[in-house]
C-alpha cells in the first residue's frame with residue numbers, strides 16, 4: 299500500500315487542495331516543484347548534512363529495558379526528543395526552509411500549537427536569516443510559555459491569535475490569512491501533514507527520515523528491520539506519518555496512531571478526530587474533522603497543545619478507512635500518568651504529546667516476542683508547569 | 699427558465715452594484731428585511747454569506763459577522779427557512795456565498811435543490827476546486843439552474859482566466875487585490891493593467907470586482923474598469939455600528955452611488 303498521494307494530490311478520497319483562488323499560484327508552484335526539489339542531489343546533500351550536523355540525527359533507537367520488563371515485551375523508544383529544539387518538528391522545518399530558499403521566498407510564516415513547530419521554524423529562519431512570523435493561539439501562548447520565549451529569543455515575531463478557542467486551529471486560520479495577504483514573497487511552513495496538497499505529502503516525506511532510521515537501527519540491534527508495532531501520537535499526524543512511512547509495504551507491522559481524547563471521548567471535551575469527527579474540508583484538505591450537524595468546526599480539547607486540533611492529516615483518514623493503521627485514544631489523565639511513569643522508570647521526561655503514545659501501551663496486549671517501537675516525538679521541558687501542577691493536585695487529592 | 703443573473707446582465711452592462719451580507723447577521727431573521735431594503739435602495743444583486751466557523755478568506759469584519767450569526771443560532775437549514783418568502787418579495791438576483799464544508803454537510807443534491815426551491819440564482823464557493831466542480835457539482839448546478847461563479851485574482855494567469863471564463867456562469871468575480879476581504883487596498887493602480895488584459899481577451903462573462911471596495915470612490919473606480927462591484931465588509935461594518943437596519947441600508951447605498959464628497963475618505 300502506497301503512503302504517497304496520487305497525481306491529483308489525494309489519498310483515496312482524502313486530501314486535495316481546497317483553497318481560495320488567491321493562493322492558487324503559490325500552491326501550484328509548490329505542487330509543480332516540491333518533488334523535483336526534494337529529489338535534487340544538491341538539495342538532498344544539504345538536507346542530510348543539516349539533519350546530521352545541526353539537528354543531531356540519527357536520533358537513537360533506545361531499548362527501554364525497564365519499560366520492557368514492565369510490559370513483558372521488547373520496547374524501543376525512537377528518540378526524536380533528542381533532536382535540536384526538542385522534537386521531530388525540526389525535520390520538516392529544515393526541509394521546508396531549504397525549499398523556500400530554492401523558490402526565492404523572503405518571508406516565512408508558520409502556525410504553532412505546542413510551540414515546537416514555531417520554535418523549529420524560528421530556528422531555521424535564524425539559521426537562514428529569513429524573516430519569521432509565527433501565529434499562536436492565546437491559550438497556547440499561556441500554556442507553552444517557555445517556547446514563546448525561545449521563539450522571541452530566536453528573533454521570530456509571535457502573533458497572538460484570539461479567535462475561536464485560541465488554539466492551533468485558529469492559529470492555522472490566521473496563518474492562511476497572512477499567506478493570502480502576502481502571497482508573493484511568503485512561504486508558509488505548515489507544521490504537520492495537514493493543509494492543501496502538496497503539504498501532507500511533502501511533510502510526510504521530510505518526516506520519513508524517522509522510519510528510515512528505525513529500519514536501519516532495528517536491523518542492527520535486533521537482526522530484523524521490522525518491528526511488530528510502531529506507536530505514535532497524532533495531532534495533525536506528522537510524527538506518526540514519518541514513523542509509519544517506510545513500513546507502508548510491510549503488512550505485518552502494526553501501525554498505531556494515538557489521538558488525544560482529552561477529558562474522555564463522550565465528555566464533549568476531546569480532540570480524537572477519528573472517533574468524534576466525520577469527513578469534510580478543513581484548512582484546504584478533505585479529511586475527518588470534528589464538526590456539528592451544520593458543518594461548523596467544533597472546538598477541540600486536549601491538555602496537550604500539540605494534539606488540540608479538530609482535524610487530522612488526510613493520510614491518516616485514508617489509513618483509518620482502509621484499516622491499514624489502527625487509531626487509539628488516550629485521555630489527559632492517562633497521558634499524564636504515562637509521562638510520570640516514563641520519567642521515573644527510564645529517566646526520560648517526554649512531551650505531553652508523546653506521552654499519549656506511551657500511554658497506549660496500557661491499551662494493547664503484547665507477546666513476549668513482540669518488538670514495539672514508540673516514536674517519542676518530543677521532550678517535556680515545555681510541559682514542566684503542567685506536570686508540576688498535576689503533581690501538586692495529586693498530592694492535594696491524597697491529603698483530602 | 700432564464701436565470702435572474704443573466705437577465706440582469708442582459709439589461710444592464712455598467713455600474714452594477716452588488717451587496718454581500720452574512721446570513722443571520724446582525725440579528726436572527728434580519729436577512730430578509732435587509733434584502734428588501736437593499737432592493738428598495740436600488741441595489742442590483744445580492745450575495746448572502748453562509749456563516750462558517752472558520753472563514754479563512756475573510757478579514758476581521760466578516761469573521762466577526764460570522765461569529766455573531768452563529769451565536770444567533772444561524773445554520774444553513776435555518777437560513778433557508780428564513781429565505782422561504784424571498785421570491786414573494788423581490789426579483790433581484792440572489793447568490794449564496796460560503797465555504798465548501800457547509801455545502802458538503804448539507805448534502806450536495808439537497809443543497810442545490812433547496813437553493814432552487816428558495817429562488818437562489820447563483821453560488822460562490824471560493825474553496826471549491828474546479829476539478830471537484832466538474833466531478834460533483836456541475837450536473838447538479840445545471841439541473842437546478844444555479845450559476846456557479848468562479849473567482850480570479852490579479853495574479854491569475856491568462857490560461858487559467860480562459861479556463862475559468864469557460865466554466866463560470868453569470869459572471870466572473872475579480873478579487874481586487876491579493877488579500878482577504880475587507881482589506882484597505884482599495885482599487886489599486888495595478889488593476890488598470892489587469893483589466894486591460896482581461897478586456898483584450900474577449901471573455902464570455904461580465905466581470906464584477908470585489909474585496910476591499912469601501913465607498914463611492916472605490917465603487918466608481920471599479921465601475922470605470924469592469925461591469926460592477928461587490929460591497930461586503932463596508933456594509934457589514936455599517937450594520938455592526940447601527941442599532942436598527944431602518945434607514946441605515948438606504949443611507950449606506952446612497953453614500954455609495956452618489957459621487958464621493960471630499961470629506962468622507
Ligand SMILES: Cc1ncc(COP(=O)(O)O)c(C=O)c1O
Nearest residue numbers: 414490533534535536537604676
Ligand atoms: C512533541 C510533539 N509531538 C507531537 C505533536 C503533534 O504533531 P504531529 O501529529 O504532527 O506529529 C507536536 C505538535 O506540536 C509536538 O510538539
